[in-house]
Amino acid sequence: MSDAEALKVLETEIRAAIQAAGGVLSFRRFMDLALYAPGLGYYERRSTRIGRAGDFMTSVSTGPLFGELLAAQIAEWSRARCLQDSTVSLVESGAHTGRLAADILEALCRDAPDVFERVIYTLMEPSAIRRDWQRETLESWNGCTRWITGWSELQTGVRGVILTNELLDAFPVTRYIWEASRERWLEAGVQCIDEGFGWARLESATTDRVAELLGHPLPLELLAVLPEGFALDLAAGAAEWWSEAARALTSGRLITFDYGLEASEFLTPKYASGTLRGYLKHRTARDELASPGAADLTAHVNFTTLRQAGVEAGLETEFMGSQRVFLTEVFARRPAMAMGSEAEKASRLRQFHALTHPEHLGRAFRVLVQHRVTPGQ
Numbered sequence: 001m002s003d004a005e006a007l008k009v010l011e012t013e014i015r016a017a018i019q020a021a022g023g024v025l026s027f028r029r030f031m032d033l034a035l036y037a038p039g040l041g042y043y044e045r046r047s048t049r050i051g052r053a054g055d056f057m058t059s060v061s062t063g064p065l066f067g068e069l070l071a072a073q074i075a076e077w078s079r080a081r082c083l084q085d086s087t088v089s090l091v092e093s094g095a096h097t098g099r100l101a102a103d104i105l106e107a108l109c110r111d112a113p114d115v116f117e118r119v120i121y122t123l124m125e126p127s128a129i130r131r132d133w134q135r136e137t138l139e140s141w142n143g144c145t146r147w148i149t150g151w152s153e154l155q156t157g158v159r160g161v162i163l164t165n166e167l168l169d170a171f172p173v174t175r176y177i178w179e180a181s182r183e184r185w186l187e188a189g190v191q192c193i194d195e196g197f198g199w200a201r202l203e204s205a206t207t208d209r210v211a212e213l214l215g216h217p218l219p220l221e222l223l224a225v226l227p228e229g230f231a232l233d234l235a236a237g238a239a240e241w242w243s244e245a246a247r248a249l250t251s252g253r254l255i256t257f258d259y260g261l262e263a264s265e266f267l268t269p270k271y272a273s274g275t276l277r278g279y280l281k282h283r284t285a286r287d288e289l290a291s292p293g294a295a296d297l298t299a300h301v302n303f304t305t306l307r308q309a310g311v312e313a314g315l316e317t318e319f320m321g322s323q324r325v326f327l328t329e330v331f332a333r334r335p336a337m338a339m340g341s342e343a344e345k346a347s348r349l350r351q352f353h354a355l356t357h358p359e360h361l362g363r364a365f366r367v368l369v370q371h372r373v374t375p376g377q
């Protein structure tokens with residue numbers, strides 16, 4: 001099926017879902033279909049999505065340095081007492097084509113062979129299509145890679161590192177809108193209009209429920225000054241995912257790189273229209289509902305609820321800060337990064353700049369690292 005045909009079929013499926021829902025479909029379900037409808041959604045079709053030729057850049061698509069720095073950090077963690085003599089289990093979710101896994105394995109094999117020989121790299125991937133792409137990319141790493149579709153397939157707890165890069169910002173969000181005149185929250189939905197789709201109001205949600213999902217109180221004094229139409233885009237699935245990951249971790253680290261906010265920041269005027277964005281060819285789409293399946297849809301991650309979910313599962317927070325600070329510290333501990341030919345050094349510098357400069361990925365992207373403290377660590 002061509003890309004255009006797939007988009008047509010997807011549109012028909014979304015229209016049918018709206019009809020089946022009685023005329024208004026929750027935005028969360030709309031986003032889920034637009035991104036993940038099997039064989040049809042944005043992340044289910046082969047076209048180039050990520051990188052210069054696609055719709056947006058990620059740290060992985062800037063080049064192999066991101067994976068090299070992560071590998072250096074993983075090697076350091078793997079030589080600590082709690083993992084010193086055991087198999088090191090690396091579990092990645094949201095791997096897309098598997099590029100980051102390949103970069104990490106290559107760097108470990110070259111720079112940290114003592115760790116590489118103990119590594120099993122597991123890609124947790126629910127989509128059959130994306131598993132095929134990943135197997136292709138990782139063909140030469142057959143001996144140390146494996147795949148699972150979800151947490152229930154893990155045979156033992158993870159002793160090592162569970163990692164994600166821009167996984168959680170791709171989780172479908174529920175949009176809540178503040179109706180100031182009636183002092184209530186309404187869930188936003190999607191309806192069919194003429195040739196396309198439009199926003200509609202679904203049902204009301206209690207302030208307690210919205211505050212719980214936001215991970216921040218919404219007292220009356222605050223609600224009194226929230227403007228009409230203030231929007232919160234909240235992905236309940238992200239904290240649930242983090243909680244499962246934290247429970248799966250027996251020993252080691254859980255780490256994510258993502259753009260996102262603390263819960264209180266979602267309530268600032270800057271984000272009054274929510275954080276949901278559509279991306280197409282490196283531009284923000286003006287209407288997020290305009291091209292389901294053709295444009296990426298993404299929203300800021302709520303780091304407060306992630307951290308809280310980890311702590312509730314018994315983890316301790318080790319680092320929460322900008323990607324710039326995190327990667328600069330790793331880079332500074334690796335003198336080998338400044339070696340090589342002039343061309344290699346120049347290329348690494350270019351990538352490091354893209355990863356850490358505040359105007360590129362350095363400020364907007366944040367890093368959360370939590371670990372499970374094991375006795376005698």
Ligand SMILES: C[S@@+](CC[C@H](N)C(=O)[O-])C[C@H]1O[C@@H](n2cnc3c(N)ncnc32)[C@H](O)[C@@H]1O
Nearest residue numbers: 043058060093094095096125126165166167170
């Ligand atoms: C923004 S892309 C990031 C891809 C890659 N990590 C990178 O940095 O280039 C998000 C990826 O997460 C995947 N994804 C979304 N939900 C997922 C889930 N529940 N399990 C595994 N992958 C998921 C999407 O299919 C997509 O491949």
